[in-house]
Amino acid sequence: MSKTHVTTTINGEPAEFLAEAGLTLLDALRDEVGLTGTKEGCGSGDCGACSVIVDGRLVCSCLMLAVEAEGSTIETIEGVATGDTLHPLQRKFIEYAALQCGFCTPGFLVAAKSLLEKNNNPTETEVRFWLAGNLCRCTGYDKIVRAVMDAAAEMRGA
Template identity: 80%
Template sequence: MSKHHVTTTVNGEPAEFLCEPHHSLLDALRDELKLTGSKEGCGSGDCGACSVIVDGRLVCSCLMLAVEADGHAIETIEGLAQGEVLHPLQRKFLEHAALQCGFCTPGLLVAAKALLDRNPDPTETEARYWLAGNLCRCTGYDKVIRAVLDAAAEMRGE
């Protein structure tokens, strides 16, 4: 099989890589671009640990072929902070102790960002529904939801 050349934008920066036709976007992000924040938890789109945003849409990167990223804009956990300045979601996760082992945290943060990009003032029910695709074995979800709602309020200036 011949490798495919993919040109994309990752976290606002141009990116290029070569990949096999069967490689997932998660494989390309981790192995080719060395962006290892997104994790493979299940490989079947059930856990959300590999969540990224593609052209404004939340995607399980384990289910998307890397070749499908050609020409698209991708946001990963590595793009959330601005240099040393944490994104409000990251700060609120820390303040609310909304993480423990950290394996699911990148996916939860990316999913929460996708929610707030789409709906800056979600209800608790909307936040719980939106994050239902992200599984966590350590935290329980109450602290995560509180962190997301608190970050949303801060981002709205409240």
């Protein structure tokens, strides 16, 4: 099967890969680029474990074809920390015990980062609705919501 050459920027670095026509962006990231921090929980856009930011928009990478990413800028969980300095959201997730198994965590962090970039002072309800596309089966969301609220407060300097 012939493949298409795709050129992107991933976490600030140029990245190229070959993609079969039906390859999802998720599978390209995991299998072609080797970034396995982005997870597959459902493959149908219902769980949010595969959340990435493409050209500033939060997307489920399992719902986007890899060839559609040509020329785009992609941000994954591997790009959320700066070097060995964790993003405030990452620190707060650890501090609040907002993860148990940790499998949904990358998707939550990417989605929450995208929220805080749009709204730096979300209410609890806004956090809950923004994150409604991300499933967590371990925590009951309580500690996740608290971690996001507190990270937002810290980032505002509150």
